[in-house]
Amino acid sequence: MTMNVPQEILNFLNKYSVFYIIGHGEPDGDCLGSQTALASFLNRTGKTALLCSPGPFNRTETKAIEGLFSKSIAEAAEKSGRPAKEDSAVIILDCSTPERIGGGFAEEIAEYPTAVIDHHASGSPFGDAAWVDGSSPSTTILVYKVIKKLGGKPSSQESEDLLFGFLTDTGYFRHLDSSSSESLGLAAEILAGGASLKDLYYRMYGGRKLESKILTGLVLSRAKPLFDGKCMLIYETLEEKKKFGPENRDSDTIYSQLFGVEGCLAVIFIREESESVCSVSLRSLHDIDVGSVAATFGGGGHKRAAGLEWKGSRADITEKLMDVFKRLFEA
Numbered sequence: 234m235t236m237n238v239p240q241e242i243l244n245f246l247n248k249y250s251v252f253y254i255i256g257h258g259e260p261d262g263d264c265l266g267s268q269t270a271l272a273s274f275l276n277r278t279g280k281t282a283l284l285c286s287p288g289p290f291n292r293t294e295t296k297a298i299e300g301l302f303s304k305s306i307a308e309a310a311e312k313s314g315r316p317a318k319e320d321s322a323v324i325i326l327d328c329s330t331p332e333r334i335g336g337g338f339a340e341e342i343a344e345y346p347t348a349v350i351d352h353h354a355s356g357s358p359f360g361d362a363a364w365v366d367g368s369s370p371s372t373t374i375l376v377y378k379v380i381k382k383l384g385g386k387p388s389s390q391e392s393e394d395l396l397f398g399f400l401t402d403t404g405y406f407r408h409l410d411s412s413s414s415e416s417l418g419l420a421a422e423i424l425a426g427g428a429s430l431k432d433l434y435y436r437m438y439g440g441r442k443l444e445s446k447i448l449t450g451l452v453l454s455r456a457k458p459l460f461d462g463k464c465m466l467i468y469e470t471l472e473e474k475k476k477f478g479p480e481n482r483d484s485d486t487i488y489s490q491l492f493g494v495e496g497c498l499a500v501i502f503i504r505e506e507s508e509s510v511c512s513v514s515l516r517s518l519h520d521i522d523v524g525s526v527a528a529t530f531g532g533g534g535h536k537r538a539a540g541l542e543w544k545g546s547r548a549d550i551t552e553k554l555m556d557v558f559k560r561l562f563e564a
């Protein structure tokens with residue numbers, strides 16, 4: 234059951250008239266949908282809301298709206314013709330630590346009253362007003378509750394943006410479990426604002442280049458089952474990164490294909506990012522805690538979705554991960 238909107242969040246929204254709405258770096262659909270819907274709603278109520286994001290907007294489904302966002306608070310203030318600090322505050326969405334925002338935002342926000350609305354259970358609480366509810370499947374559900382509490386109803390565009398966030402973070406409903414009836418009920422209310430699930434499906438999964446499907450096929454073709462098939466190891470080489478480009482990566486499809494294999498409980502995806510750096514993404518089902526595996530190597534994330542950056546070769550990190558997963562699967 235998700236929580237009710239705390240009074241301190243409502244007071245915060247009432248108190249100021251200009252809001253800089255900021256999300257995390259490498260923004261996804263939930264982050265951006267939360268930002269655009271909340272900003273649009275606040276603007277409709279007579280406040281001024283200005284969108285900021287450090288980017289980069291690498292994902293196909295997020296590229297189209299990049300132009301709506303400023304790269305810093307100073308840039309947003311200048312564009313709007315407002316003195317930056319007058320009656321102004323910051324709202325941070327879908328982000329559990331100031332460092333995760335990136336860019337120069339951590340320093341900029343230190344100068345403003347700040348509110349945080351987020352659904353990441355891990356992370357260190359910050360801000361003058363905070364609402365962190367780890368039981369909510371997306372930040373957009375929390376933003377919808379704020380809109381509702383303030384007596385509003387999402388416009389058709391806000392309805393699309395809010396549902397887009399919900400669908401992104403639930404893998405188009407796939408990650409919802411038996412505790413999801415409340416959030417699905419809220420999603421149905423949002424849908425009444427005018428969004429189309431059919432259109433949102435193609436906004437999420439459509440519009441890709443053929444190259445992205447070819448890269449997906451290449452990566453899948455070398456999947457290596459480990460520990461009696463409980464774990465799948467896949468990788469992408471530096472040559473492939475250069476040939477196909479990061480915009481043609483489609484990890485969500487790759488994970489869902491591999492979890493469709495009988496007995497598969499975890500996926501390890503290692504990518505060569507440069508001659509000396511690999512990024513590792515870990516995914517799991519049920520009780521396998523890949524968040525703690527990532528933490529062992531200085532990474533982080535959720536229990537079933539986590540990642541880390543490795544300074545060294547793919548062979549080295551593969552060997553180190555094998556040791557850790559061996560303990561998990563052969564215990």
Ligand SMILES: [Mn+2]
Nearest residue numbers: 263327372402
């Ligand atoms: Mn999210």
